[in-house]
Amino acid sequence: xxxxxxxxxxxxxxxxxxxxxxxxxxxxxxxxxxxxxxxxxxxxxxxxxxxxxxxxxxxxxxxxxxxxxxxxxxxxxxxxxxxxxxxxxxxxxxxxxxxxxxxxxxxxxxxxxxxxxxxxxxxxxxxxxxxxxxxxxxxxxxxxxxxxxxxxxxxxxxxxxxxxxxxxxxxxxxxxxxxxxxxxxxxxxxxxxxxxxxxxxxxxxxxxxxxxxxxxxxxxxxxxxxxxxxxxxxxxxxxxxxxxxxxxxxxxxxxxxxxxxxxxxxxxxxxxxxxxxxxxxxxxxxxxxxxxxxxxxxxxxxxxxxxxxxxxxxxxxxxxxxxxxxxxxxxxxxxxxxxxxxxxxxxxxxxxxxxxxxxxxxxxxxxxxxxxxxxxxxxxxxxxxxxxxxxxxxxxxxxxxxxxxxxxxxxxxxxxxxxxxxxxxxxxxxxxxxxxxxxxxxxxxxxxxxxxxxxxxxxxxxxxxxxxxxxxxxxxxxxxxxxxxxxxxxxxxxxxxxxxxxxxxxxxxxxxxxxxxxxxxxxxxxxxxxxxxxxxxxxxxxxxxxxxxxxxxxxxxxxxxxxxx
Amino acid sequence: xxxxxxxxxxxxxxxxxxxxxxxxxxxxxxxxxxxxxxxxxxxxxxxxxxxxxxxxxxxxxxxxxxxxxxxxxxxxxxxxxxxxxxxxxxxxxxxxxxxxxxxxxxxxxxxxxxxxxxxxxxxxxxxxxxxxxxxxxxxxxxxxxxxxxxxxxxxxxxxxxxx
Ligand SMILES: Cc1ncc(C[n+]2csc(CCOP(=O)(O)OP(=O)(O)O)c2C)c(N)n1
Numbered sequence: 236x237x238x239x240x241x242x243x244x245x246x247x248x249x250x251x252x253x254x255x256x257x258x259x260x261x262x263x264x265x266x267x268x269x270x271x272x273x274x275x276x277x278x279x280x281x282x283x284x285x286x287x288x289x290x291x292x293x294x295x296x297x298x299x300x301x302x303x304x305x306x307x308x309x310x311x312x313x314x315x316x317x318x319x320x321x322x323x324x325x326x327x328x329x330x331x332x333x334x335x336x337x338x339x340x341x342x343x344x345x346x347x348x349x350x351x352x353x354x355x356x357x358x359x360x361x362x363x364x365x366x367x368x369x370x371x372x373x374x375x376x377x378x379x380x381x382x383x384x385x386x387x388x389x390x391x392x393x394x395x396x397x398x399x400x401x402x403x404x405x406x407x408x409x410x411x412x413x414x415x416x417x418x419x420x421x422x423x424x425x426x427x428x429x430x431x432x433x434x435x436x437x438x439x440x441x442x443x444x445x446x447x448x449x450x451x452x453x454x455x456x457x458x459x460x461x462x463x464x465x466x467x468x469x470x471x472x473x474x475x476x477x478x479x480x481x482x483x484x485x486x487x488x489x490x491x492x493x494x495x496x497x498x499x500x501x502x503x504x505x506x507x508x509x510x511x512x513x514x515x516x517x518x519x520x521x522x523x524x525x526x527x528x529x530x531x532x533x534x535x536x537x538x539x540x541x542x543x544x545x546x547x548x549x550x551x552x553x554x555x556x557x558x559x560x561x562x563x564x565x566x567x568x569x570x571x572x573x574x575x576x577x578x579x580x581x582x583x584x585x586x587x588x589x590x591x592x593x594x595x596x597x598x599x600x601x602x603x604x605x606x607x608x609x610x611x612x613x614x615x616x617x618x619x620x621x622x623x624x625x626x627x628x629x630x631x632x633x634x635x636x637x638x639x640x641x642x643x644x645x646x647x648x649x650x651x652x653x654x655x656x657x658x659x660x661x662x663x664x665x666x667x668x669x670x671x672x673x674x675x676x677x678x679x680x681x682x683x684x685x686x687x688x689x690x691x692x693x694x695x696x697x698x699x700x701x702x703x704x705x706x707x708x709x710x711x712x713x714x715x716x717x718x719x720x721x722x723x724x725x726x727x728x729x730x731x732x733x734x735x736x737x738x739x740x741x742x743x744x745x746x747x748x749x750x751x752x753x754x755x756x757x758x759x760x761x762x763x764x765x766x767x768x769x770x771x772x773x774x775x776x777x778x779x780x781x782x783x784x785x786x787x788x789x790x791x792x793x794x795x796x797x798x799x800x
Numbered sequence: 801x802x803x804x805x806x807x808x809x810x811x812x813x814x815x816x817x818x819x820x821x822x823x824x825x826x827x828x829x830x831x832x833x834x835x836x837x838x839x840x841x842x843x844x845x846x847x848x849x850x851x852x853x854x855x856x857x858x859x860x861x862x863x864x865x866x867x868x869x870x871x872x873x874x875x876x877x878x879x880x881x882x883x884x885x886x887x888x889x890x891x892x893x894x895x896x897x898x899x900x901x902x903x904x905x906x907x908x909x910x911x912x913x914x915x916x917x918x919x920x921x922x923x924x925x926x927x928x929x930x931x932x933x934x935x936x937x938x939x940x941x942x943x944x945x946x947x948x949x950x951x952x953x954x955x956x957x958x959x960x961x962x963x
Binding site: 415540542545546 | 815844864870872
């Protein structure tokens with residue numbers, strides 16, 4: 236067999252893994268790789284304008300398609316620019332493979348130009364990572380990396396590849412199988428435990444399903460959970476990461492729970508006698524004060540990751556396994572109990588404490604989200620978000636009915652995530668309409684990717700909910716710091732926006748639309764949808780609009796603030 | 801805080817030690833001792849980790865250890881039967897003959913060994929479980945200990961109950 240270079244081995248390995256898109260940014264330590272990619276027909280390289288854009292795009296691609304997202308950066312500053320994005324993917328269990336160039340093997344550890352210890356830096360924020368010093372190991376490492384990224388609880392894997400290894404030669408043999416002694420994820424749940432849960436369900440009077448991002452990650456689990464809920468007539472609340480895991484328009488849906496969840500979901504949690512948590516990790520944004528969370532409930536927890544179980548709350552019925560497989564088994568054993576009275580109670584709560592806002596003639600963000608939902612509801616749509624109030628409004632007021640249609644940084648809460656993630660999602664799903672719901676603060680963190688979107692004609696629609704503030708922080712200052720708006724004022728008056736996002740869009744060659752009045756919202760959205768390239772919609776919203784309901788951090792769920800409206 | 805003894809079978813690869821140690825340090829635990837060495841299989845190493853930790857957090861650390869790709873198996877030896885050994889070298893002051901003789905007596909009576917003789921010091925070697933090693937340190941302390949080095953505990957689950 237003839238020999239090829241490390242760079243060629245890497246590319247051939249990626250092709251073997253079915254990779255079609257790479258997002259990245261070049262530098263001295265990846266030139267050999269870039270050179271071998273030149274003219275490659277199998278893989279499209281997307282040149283971002285910042286490495287953070289590349290990793291978030293790979294992440295958005297993975298979230299939208301369910302495939303592994305791939306990004307590339309050079310050594311040192313290029314590699315360290317990936318860190319926030321890798322941590323973001325890690326917190327939300329998103330499968331990505333990040334490839335970083337490294338200085339020559341002989342220089343590693345010598346403070347060489349553009350050297351950073353990436354294996355050391357990313358150790359706590361990757362599922363696994365590699366430094367490849369022997370070109371003969373490269374194909375095996377790539378095989379393992381993709382296997383680790385996409386199986387079990389998915390997550391990011393980093394491959395650090397010295398520039399000289401990219402130039403060394405070896406035979407290309409791609410392994411067919413992976414054998415890792417220390418890595419054997421459990422997929423099938425323990426049947427005894429599943430039957431125990433089934434029995435507990437039948438006996439229970441007030442059961443509640445609490446569905447997390449794990450349902451989205453385990454393809455097909457949404458079908459099983461929908462079947463379970465409908466057959467048993469059990470209400471379902473989802474985490475923010477679980478939006479779309481269960482159809483939001485189903486009468487059994489209680490929407491999102493937690494800090495900015497619906498009052499009825501939170502009330503239901505507090506009163507439930509059985510909580511069936513699936514692929515959810517009892518994040519503190521969900522539980523509020525942990526010792527007062529679901530005080531009356533038996534807690535069952537289905538999760539593929541044993542370390543998620545009994546981490547925050549103690550679990551009565553742990554079931555380790557893949558969400559889809561366990562739910563399928565549970566569906567075979569579950570018999571219906573009598574939950575009519577429980578559903579009656581929930582219906583009352585829904586009537587008494589609906590999600591609401593002041594729907595007057597002012598331009599309010601909730602209305603904008605509702606209109607986007609209304610106009611796009613019969614189409615294939617993906618909603619990505621930034622972080623802050625915009626994210627919460629997008630979570631509350633858009634109805635998600637399918638998995639992988641909601642793309643948001645949950646665990647890390649990364650501002651600047653939404654736009655590049657939306658670009659990645661659009662690359663993966665070219666036939667979908669993709670929105671980035673943004674704040675004027677967050678969008679400025681990765682706005683440079685507009686260049687890539689324009690040049691590559693990636694038609695992401697950016698809806699900036701422009702309040703001139705770092706709104707979510709301002710909201711906390713309003714409620715808990717006596718309205719002292721320190722460090723959160725982005726522009727003094729809403730009308731004197733800075734930057735002028737319409738001109739900014741135009742300067743990149745994109746379309747920009749400013750909307751200051753409620754009556755122009757629908758027209759603007761429709762106009763944006765007609766456009767073939769990216770569009771910025773700059774909605775000048777009520778400056779001090781708040782996200783309600785709200786459970787203040789560390790409080791008991793019953794101390795929920797309902798707001799003024 | 802209670803003391804725990806964890807035994808982990810890991811891949812014999814670079815970086816594994818840092819991954820394992822990182823799980824403890826990320827939670828602010830101090831590792832009392834950590835001993836690593838190759839096993840009967842040159843591709844794997846065994847680590848014995850002794851740590852003072854909060855029980856609930858340690859439960860999480862054990863699960864996290866299991867999650868590491870390079871960790872093959874994790875055992876918590878704390879509650880069960882196990883055999884353990886530690887090697888210690890103690891350099892003790894011995895400036896006159898009288899003192900030397902006394903030290904030699906202590907060493908002989910405990911089964912330890914003198915492995916280095918200096919003009920002003922003796923170096924004593926002892927291996928054994930925590931109790932035995934600790935006792936020798938206390939016996940020698942009155943003479944003035946110059947330096948101590950210890951390997952940290954190595955431990956294996958005991959099969960005694962099966963015999
Ligand atoms: C990278 C990063 N830095 C800081 C924060 C803290 N933070 C959370 S929300 C928020 C305000 C976001 O403001 P904006 O994007 O304008 O959105 P809004 O809340 O106004 O909708 C900030 C600063 C964060 N989540 N991420």
